[in-house]
Amino acid sequence: MAENFDDIIIIEEDDAAQVESKIVQEEESDGLKASQKQKIIILAVGALIIILITAITLFFILRPSKVEKSLSFDPIETKLKEKTIQPIETTKLENMIAKANYLYSTGSKDEALFLYEKIAMYSEAISVYNLGVAQLKDGAYNLALQTFKKAIVNDEKRCVSAINAAVCSLHLKDKESFEYYIDLAYAYLPREKNSDQYSYYYALINYYKNNYLEALSALENPTSNEYATTQKHLRAKINALFSNNDKAIEAMEEDFDADDSFSIALLYARIGDLTLALKHLEEAIIRNIEPVKASIAQVYINLKAGRINTAGKQLKNITDMFPEEVYKPYPLRVELKESLFDPLKAQIRYRNKLRNSKEFTYLKIFYFSPYKIFNADQTISNIQKGNANIYIDNISSAKEYLQRSASSSSVNQGIVKAIKDAMDFKLRDANEELQRLAQIQPKHSILQYNLALTYAQMGNIDKAHEHFLRSYHLDAKNYLSGIYATMTAQLTNKENTTLVTILKDSIMLEEPSEELDLYNILLAISDDNILSISDWLDKDYENKPLYLALDTIIALKLNNQDKAKKASHKLTLLLPNEIVPHMIYIGAHFIDLKPKEYASEVLNYLKVQKFNFNDLYYGPYLTRYLYTQQNLITGKLFFLRKQLRRVLETTKGDTHEIVAALALASLYDGAYEESYTLYNHLIDDLKVRDAYTLFLGAVASTAAEHHANAIALLELSKMKDGSFTESRYALGLLYLEVQNNQGAAIQFSRIDDSGFSSEYFNFDIDLDKLLFQKEQKLKL
Template sequence: MAEELEDIIIIEESDAAGSYAPHESESILDDDSSKKKKIIIFGLVAFLLVLIIIIVLFFILKTPDAKNTSSLDFIETKLEQNTTQPIQPSKLENMIAKANYLYSTGSKDEALFLYEKIAVYSEAISVYNLGVAQLKDGTYDLALQTFKKAIVNDEKRCVSAINAAVCSLHLKDEKNFRYYIDLAYAYLAREKDSPLYSYYYTLINYYNNNYLEALSSLENPTSKEYPVTQKHLRAKINALYSNDYKAIEAMEEHFEVADSFSIALLYARVGDLTLAQKHLAQAIVKNIEPVKSAVAQALINLKAGRVATASKQIKNVTDMFPEEVYKPYPVKVELKESLFDSLKAQLRYRDKIIHARMFNYQKIFYFSPYKVFNADQTISSIQKGNANIYIDNLASAKEYLTKSASTSNVNQGIVKAIQKALSFKLRESNTDLQELVKLQPKHSILHYNLALTYAQMGNISKAQKHFLLSYHLDAKNYLSGIFAIMTSQLIDKDSTKLATIVKDSISLEDPSEKIDLYKTLLFISDNNIISTADWLDKDYKQKPLYLALDTIIALGLNDINAAKKASHKLTILLPNEILPHMMYIDSYFSDLKPKEYAKEVLNYLKLQNFDFNDLYYGPYITRYLYIQQNLITGKLFFLRKQLREVLETTKRNTHEITSALALASLYDKAYEESYTLYNNLIDDLKVRDAYTLFLGAVASTAADHHANAIALLELSKMKDGSFLESRYALGLLYLEVKNNQGAGIQFARIGDNGFSSEYFNFDIDLDKLLFEKEQAVK
């Protein structure tokens, strides 16, 4: 009895807040009162248990309001019972939300299972969602069947038809695709009051290739739903129509790291390589499109002049993905448009060529004097020989007299070679001087003259070699030393030590006109244009070289009046030569607008009385600049006609005429003719210096003979391994033929110094990408 009473008291304490503990005096009662008390207590307990069950059932069955949503576990439990009783819409929506959440977090199987269970109870609400999940999961057959059901159920018909069309696309069923996209358009009118009307309109037009219509609705949306999809479509369509800045603007809205790769490509398209690289770096870190991102980064570095870095990246990505690396961006090698368009060529000529180091040096070489033999040194050798005869030292005397006789023959040959060079028989002069060097390999003046002919012919590598030899043979031959520095710069050879020696030696000399000239040339080689200003104040005799320097320096200082004055005097001294008049044009017409410039140049050239020997047989710079001006003025066709007539009638060597005609034909877009002429020049006339081989490759590329271009560039590289234009072009062509290893080797030799080719460019071969895509579909 005592145990039962104790049990009841414990239950009461757990359920009745106001219960009290009995006093010890109340714990012993008689039998009757004890029985009655038991009945009362048991009755109270039963009542309390019933009350608790009612309260619990009330909370379980209570419909959730906006502030108190019951657990979704109830719905899941009901679904497991396979009953067909309908569930209230609010609970279904919560269930769908849970399924969507499961799908978005990667629990696809659970989400799909939940969708299917919901569909049993309410197809009208959930079939469409099931289709979306199946579509995202890549089960396109199932998704298509599900969207068909949604259409039959008359629920979300327009968007269900759109998604059915998308499924058909994935299944490569063109007929079905057309049917469902047309069906979506037919149902579109029903959605005119829907906030998503513009979105559906966009999708239908996008899939129908009506991109401008799709873009219009994207620019004027009726809803802000699906912002990510809408911004991607805006960006994609704008990019399609080359509205790259608008595409970037769209991608910048609600920017996500996942968009790094796409926006990087857009920045690359508009030429903002810095931002392109920034976003590509993010994409690589996040492993977004790893192959595409790595290849794109390398190609952008090529565009930015970080060629050695690009070489490493190309090698790395090729090693990691040897097959995939060639798929995303097939390279198409092409020539720069600025080479051929008259307006772009003019802008390039006036902005770059006039002030370029290469052409300023070429002008200096053109007007630099050739040197004759040292008569005092020759007489000294003869006197030494006679003196040795007198003292009976016959062996020594014979050596001296033999040397003097040989030197006399060489000196005579030098005079004849100089006469030919001054008469614009430059190639003949160069050939004679090469033979004389074999007789007297230690003759400083002979090497200087030979180097100067090479420089004027455009063979800078050989010019540098002989200028350097000349200076080493005679350390007082400062002009050789200075020209060795200049030519070293043109072929990217380090001349720091040489420049220090030459400068130190000249600084020890007494002031004179020659020393002033040498110091001015050194300032030009240092690109120290401010220090050259003193030269303009000198009052020396007006020699062609001095006037040419006046013009170059004045243009560099933007002293147009001084440039006009010097170039005008130069044309008076040399009225029949082309180069002085090119420098006159640079000085007098530099401030004119493009159309006026072309008009004035054309009228000016018509008035000149050139003998054209310098064009047909003389220095390379004359041919190059005169052809450029004929391109700018639209007269290349007539120049080519003139050159052909001379080529057919001349009895002199035709090397330079052929070279001029080949170059003029290239710039006039007569690519096959240029290609043929360069092949004749290289194969038949044996003109095989690095630059001619390179120009032959340029013509071959223009004429779409890329294999021939590769062969010529390989030869050019062998002739002059420091000629960066050849290496860069060869690297691009190797990329084009999917030889990334070969391309990387060429690019590695160029460096990260901002190299930009004057001739070659590359793009992505979109036609090839489209063709490969179509072949994959077939």
């Protein structure tokens, strides 16, 4: 058809002017009339218009499929002549229109008409794509999907149109369609290799195909700064997925937008920067960004930060405001801390605790504190007063004195027996005997002191406080009872300011003595008064167990390693067969060793000791705890459990402490179900129901995934000791887990904001449950 192209007559603007001039000249030479001239002009113009229309029509019908002439266009026009149509951006389209207009106005009609045709084709395709984007933004996903399909068919923006079609399918929960279009986008991706947006398209496609590392690589090395906000969000999201939290934060902080406050708050929470996390969460709440999620996150972070009371109040408020929505964002999973069971982490926690924990400092002091014998002088005085009153014929008064003396004699005999049991590590027998005697003579100060000391050694600190305080009130000169009452008050979060003031004032009035030095040093330890406690090391008193224990404790606090080593060594020489003195020796001699070396030295040291183990089987809680921890650190728990089982099977007498020791060892050895069963036996059958035993039973129940049982035991523990923070905190977490926010808020509100951190319990977001909830939504 190329030869027919010459038959088309196109009259350009210059040709039309020449025709019109010729007609005018002929009219003048022939002398035609004006009317005839007018007709001729009209006919000529009409003919020209018809010819022009015909020429243009034939051009489009008969034009060759390939223009022979080499056009001198820029790369845009060059791309137009390629068989595969490449995407044209709107700005380039505007440049094409401007050039076509210029070509037409300057007479390059063929080139202009060719370009106008291409513009028409591309203009329609780009409009379809833009319409799809608008529909996608408006949430009309079905319409947008159909529009992007048309854009793909039109061979325009195929890669990015396929990406957007995949996004629409994702919103429509059409997995098959999503996979088809994301694969199609991947197939068309090579066409975009020369595009500035290549890295962005590459990242999006790989992100949607779950190839996160490939996506991150493209985002870290972008070929364009366009879509910067989206790219930084994707970088942050992928880095967070791989726990590269610092890099995720770095990405979010680039040109930081306050609208990202909630997201960056969660990232700061993940790296443990709770202060910045709370700051950004407050900003998110003010800006009303994810109000429910931000508020719940705030509660969880405050729990982690030890602001338990504040967390409780926030939890109550958000639950009252959003009673249903509050349970949806972050399902909670309660768990035990890894540091309880991992030997290395357990060692670090154990060593820090022994050195810095007031609880174990006081338990050591209680372990070595002496029991007290009855006041014989007071008994003799009562008899003498009775006889004197008989002499003066005051019979009723004499009977009262003599009755009191007889009663005291019976009680005093019982005290001696109980002390003997305690010295033989029959601690529970001693405690039960002293309880019986206290029913007979409740106003016996020494009896109350001894009973309190048995409770303290058994680990029942709340009961110990009760009886130490009662002992001091019965005898204001019994300073040791008063001091121990202040110590146990600290451990149970009870007010003791007035008691401490009275004690200090009273002691200051006493004459200097060895006992007075002991009282002052114990008060200094309870006050954390480092300057005052240093004086004790200069004293040259007899090597009593309590004094040597204090020497070791104080020397370690003052970093006087030599003094601590000497004192602890003397302690083991005085009490070679007891476990606790050797635990103190280990703490003093191996304190600076690295973890692996520490474990090795402890293992070798314990191998050569000759313990009688009565203190482990029947004695204080401190013995069971310290020895179990050392066996955990050295990897010997299995053998300890075997030893305890053998003793339990052959013991016909009291087995309470043996069962307790085995339950504790099984817990730390990961035999959770066994531990759970043993604690239930201890609580239900042997009737050991002090707050701490109930709490440990709840710990074992949690480890064995019996969370309902754990809640029941913690409720009992809380009733036994309302000030036991560990029980309340754990109970609050377990209530959160079962979506009882009101119950959790009550427990948290009873704990202050003093920075409490549980030794046992931890919590995290239940990702499995969260994923299940999302999958269920997709099925709807």
